[in-house]
Each structure stands twice: as structure tokens, then as C-alpha cells.
Amino acid sequence: MQFERRKKTYGGLKCALMWLLIISSLTGVSACRKRGAALLEQGQVAWDNNDYETAAARYEEFLKEDARAEQAEVTRLKLANLYLYNLKKYDLAKQHYIHLIEDFPKSNDILLARQRLAESYAAAKDYRAAIQEYESLLVAAPGYPEKRRVRLLIADHYFDLNELGQALAEYDKVLTDAGYDELAQRALLRKGGIHIIRDEFESALQAFQRIATNTSDAAVRRTALYNAADCYERMFKFEEAVKVLQETEIDPRNPDYLTKRIAAVREQQRQRQIATPNGTLRTRR
Numbered sequence: 001m002q003f004e005r006r007k008k009t010y011g012g013l014k015c016a017l018m019w020l021l022i023i024s025s026l027t028g029v030s031a032c033r034k035r036g037a038a039l040l041e042q043g044q045v046a047w048d049n050n051d052y053e054t055a056a057a058r059y060e061e062f063l064k065e066d067a068r069a070e071q072a073e074v075t076r077l078k079l080a081n082l083y084l085y086n087l088k089k090y091d092l093a094k095q096h097y098i099h100l101i102e103d104f105p106k107s108n109d110i111l112l113a114r115q116r117l118a119e120s121y122a123a124a125k126d127y128r129a130a131i132q133e134y135e136s137l138l139v140a141a142p143g144y145p146e147k148r149r150v151r152l153l154i155a156d157h158y159f160d161l162n163e164l165g166q167a168l169a170e171y172d173k174v175l176t177d178a179g180y181d182e183l184a185q186r187a188l189l190r191k192g193g194i195h196i197i198r199d200e201f202e203s204a205l206q207a208f209q210r211i212a213t214n215t216s217d218a219a220v221r222r223t224a225l226y227n228a229a230d231c232y233e234r235m236f237k238f239e240e241a242v243k244v245l246q247e248t249e250i251d252p253r254n255p256d257y258l259t260k261r262i263a264a265v266r267e268q269q270r271q272r273q274i275a276t277p278n279g280t281l282r283t284r285r
Contacts, residue, residue, distance in 0.1 A: 036062055036069060047078075052086040067103070076100045077109055084116060090124040111141050115150070127157040148174050148183050155187065164194050180214040189220075192227055201231040222251055229265070238269035 043058035059079040063072060080096035083089040097117040101110060118133035134154050138144060155170030171187040178184055192207035204227070211224035225248040232241035245262050 036065060036071070039065075040071060040075065043075075043078075047082070052082055056082050056087060067099075073100065073104045073107055073109070076103070077113065080113070080116065080120075084120050084123065088123070090120045093120040094124075111137065111144065114140065115146075118153075122153070122157060125160075127160045131157050148178065152183055152187060155190065159190060159194070164198065168194055180210070185211060185215060185220065189224075192224075196227070196231065196234075199234075201235050205231045218249060219251075222248055226261075229261070233265055233268060236272060238265055238272070241265050 039058045039062040043055045043062070046052070046055035046058060056079060059075050059082070062069070062075055063079070066072065069075075076096050076099055080093050080100065083093035083096065094117060097113045097120060100107065100113045101117070104110070107113070114133060114137040118130045118137065121127075121130035121133060131154050134150050134157075138147060138150060144150065151170060152174045155167050155174065158164075158167035158170055168191060171191045174187040175184055188207045188211050192204045192211075195201070195204035195207065208224040208228040208231070212221050212228065215221050215224070225244055229241040229244040229248075232238070232244060242262055242265055245258055245265070248258060251257055
């Protein structure tokens with residue numbers, strides 16, 4: 001009888017203890033959620049006030065407390081963006097984009113995170129790593145809507161690495177089966193510049209002439225025509241150079257430029273004409 005009473009008493013204490021643990025656990029979870037919500041709110045307020053260091057600190061605290069919380073995915077992306085665009089702390093940006101990619105592989109922002117990771121490498125001037133990340137992005141998403149823009153960035157980074165042949169190949173990919181748009185214009189400007197560096201003036205001319213024919217931007221057209229005239233001059237086709245300059249719209253910010261440029265071309269032509277057969281002037285670099 002006494003044993004039965006003790007058993008019932010023990011059972012009652014055990015049940016009460018379990019309820020206490022459950023209530024304590026729920027209270028702890030509730031307190032943790034409240035603290036997490038407060039950290040996120042503080043971070044957002046700091047961000048809105050352009051206090052990016054404080055915003056980053058609050059988001060870091062939130063993620064340290066629960067890296068798998070309901071808001072962890074979006075917070076990780078916001079924190080990485082803060083480090084990339086606002087604080088210019090590229091190593092930290094890379095860490096958080098990598099965390100997002102690895103921890104949330106099914107995230108709707110996974111492709112954006114991959115692109116931003118590549119941007120972080122590029123901002124840190126690690127162009128090789130940036131190219132690798134961009135290529136990985138294109139492999140992961142063959143139908144990526146910004147595929148040509150990414151390809152243009154890859155080409156730009158090969159240019160940054162002074163790998164001009166590969167850069168040209170990548171710019172050609174941007175132009176393949178594409179009309180004339182902002183991306184094509186950027187690719188053609190870079191292609192023309194590379195061909196000039198390599199003394200491939202005919203190829204450079206083709207790029208600049210296509211720009212001049214198609215662009216709606218007066219400043220870009222002037223730049224293309226200036227470069228086209230330079231190509232003709234370097235090939236000693238002085239009359240063609242002068243003709244291009246004469247057909248170029250005057251820049252209102254520098255109205256005397258064309259007159260001076262034409263005079264310089266004429267002087268170059270004069271010197272070329274009076275040069276002796278064994279003393280031919282070199283092309284101007």
C-alpha cells in the first residue's frame with residue numbers, strides 16, 4: 001500500500017517535472033524568437049539610417065544565435081550584400097554568399113547569390129576566381145536570362161588579366177546571334193580597343209563602324225568615329241581619316257577638337273610624304 005502511494009507520488013512528480021520542462025522550453029523558444037526579431041529590427045533600422053556597421057553587427061548576432069532560423073536565408077543574403085556593396089569587405093561577403101549557397105541549395109536566390117559571389121571575387125581583383133564562379137553559374141543555369149551580361153563580365157575579366165585573345169573570344173560570344181543593344185555596344189568598344197592594341201586596325205575599324213552606324217548615343221558615336229579615324233591614320237590612310245573627322249558631330253564641350261585633330265592628321269600626312277624612302281615614319285602608337 002505504502003509502495004503504491006510512493007509510486008503514485010513519484011509518477012505525479014515526474015509528470016509535473018515534464019510539464020515544467022515543456023513550459024520552460026516553450027518560454028525559452030519564445031524569448032529566443034523575440035530576441036531574434038529585435039535583432040532583425042535593429043539591423044533594419046540601422047540600415048535605413050545608413051549605419052551599415054551596426055546593421056551588419058546585428059545581423060551577425062542573429063545568425064550566430066540560429067543559423068537555421070526562419071529568417072536566416074534572407075538575413076544571410078542581406079548581410080552579404082551589405083559587406084559587398086556598402087562596407088566593401090569582400091572576404092566577408094564571399095563567406096556569407098558561400099554559406100547561403102551551401103546551407104540553402106534550393107533557395108530562390110541561389111543564382112543571385114552565385115552571381116554576387118563572382119562579383120565579390122572581382123571586386124577583390126581575384127579575376128580568375130570571378131571567371132570560375134561566373135562559368136559555374138552558367139553551367140548551373142543554362143537558360144539564365146542574364147547569360148549575355150555574365151559572358152560580357154567574363155570577357156572583361158579576361159581583359160583585366162591581359163589575356164586578350166580569350167577576351168576577344170568571349171566578346172564574340174556576346175555578339176553571336178544578337179542584335180545591337182547595350183551589351184553589344186560594350187563588347188564592340190572593347191573589341192575595337194583590343195584590336196588597336198594588337199595593331200589589327202582593319203578589325204578595329206569594323207567594330208567602330210558598326211557602333212557609329214547603330215548607336216543612338218551621340219557621345220558614343222563620336223568616340224567610335226574618333227577611333228575609326230585613328231585606325232585610318234595608323235594605316236596611313238590620311239584622306240579617309242580626315243573624311244571621318246569631317247563627318248563627325250562637333251562635341252559642344254570641346255568645339256575646337258575636330259579642327260585641331262584634322263590639322264594633326266594633315267601634318268602627319270605631310271611628314272609621311274616628305275619622308276625619304278629609307279626613313280619612312282613609323283605608325284603612331
